Every structure is written in C-alpha cells, then in structure tokens.
Amino acid sequence: MKILVNMCIIPVGHVRKMIKKFNEKYKAYDKGKIYKIYNIKHPVRFYVGSTILRLKERMNYHKKKMMKCNSYFYEEMRREGFENFRIVLQHNYPCCCRDELRKEENRVIELINPYYNTRRAYVSEEQRKECEKKRYKKYYENNKEKIKKRKKEYHKRNKAKIKERMKTYYENNKQKRKCAKRQK
Numbered sequence: 001m002k003i004l005v006n007m008c009i010i011p012v013g014h015v016r017k018m019i020k021k022f023n024e025k026y027k028a029y030d031k032g033k034i035y036k037i038y039n040i041k042h043p044v045r046f047y048v049g050s051t052i053l054r055l056k057e058r059m060n061y062h063k064k065k066m067m068k069c070n071s072y073f074y075e076e077m078r079r080e081g082f083e084n085f086r087i088v089l090q091h092n093y094p095c096c097c098r099d100e101l102r103k104e105e106n107r108v109i110e111l112i113n114p115y116y117n118t119r120r121a122y123v124s125e126e127q128r129k130e131c132e133k134k135r136y137k138k139y140y141e142n143n144k145e146k147i148k149k150r151k152k153e154y155h156k157r158n159k160a161k162i163k164e165r166m167k168t169y170y171e172n173n174k175q176k177r178k179c180a181k182r183q184k
Helices: 012-031 055-068 072-080 098-112 125-142 144-157 159-172 174-183
Strands: 002-005 008-011 033-039 046-051 085-092
Touching (some): 012 098, 033 098, 046 055, 046 098, 055 085, 144 159, 159 174
Antiparallel strands (some): 002 008, 033 085
8 A cells, every 4th residue: 555645655664664763753852851960079060961861871972972072071071080970860851852952951051050061052043143144254354354365366367257247147137227227
C-alpha cells in the first residue's frame, strides 16, 4: 500500500518510519532539564546548562569537552580538577523542541547570572542579525582605509567590466528611472 505525501507516492512502511523518527526526535524534549554545575571549592562559581540527557551522561560529555575546549569554564575545570565539580538539577523543563529548552536556559542565566556562562544560550534571528550589523560596522570603522584602497584597486582592474555592467543596468531599467524622475 502507498500513500500520497506532498504530491509524492511513498510506501506506507517508509511513512511509518518517518513518523517514528519524528516522534523519537521530539519526544526526547519531554525529558528537558535545566542543570547547574558548580565548583565545590568555590560554590558561587557555577555554570547553567540544559539537556535532554541524564545528568551523569551530560557531566561525562563536559568531561570529554574539557580536554578540547578553551573556554573559561573548561580551563577552570582543568585547573581545579574535574573531581571538584558537581552537577545538580535546577529544574525539569519538558518542552517540544531545542529552541524552547534553550530559551528557558537563557531565562535562567539572565535570572541568576552564573559565573561561568559567557555566551547566551539562545539567540533569536533578529538578535543575530543585529549583532552581525554591529560587528560589520565596527570592522568597517577599524578598516576604513584598507576597504577604500581595495575598492579603488578593484575599480582600476575592472573598469571595462564595471562600465559594461552599468550600461546593461541602465538599458534594462530605463522605465524605472523615468518613473523615479517623474516622482521627484
């Protein structure tokens, strides 16, 4: 037996497998939790994270990552010793997707201001774009002369190509230019 899905005929067995994978993927977030890893020598120094794994599994993941990453948190773990860090459940947070879990983690981070968290857990598309604009603006300000020099060199090397492109543009957009002039 076959089923029509998005204008494609797919065998029922494949559809069942797709549904099962989908359910497994999203059902896992029912086990979402927010945790805290703290330094037993300095209990006010802690890290907040989120996971769908058991806390012991998540702590083992941090142990592996500790050897590879150079973030302040992992540097401190190496310096103080992994055995001096403990993981505790902050609260369970069953949800439907990764973004929801990350938003909750971010809310907790903003609420309790952990010592080791240096980045946001969740960044919306608008926030990412805004950050990108600021970074580009800062880069431009710091490299203004270099950028102008590169543009000037490009124009010298590609004078004919640029002239041809402009000519094509003007020919293709005569009507638009006429309308724009009338509106002024």
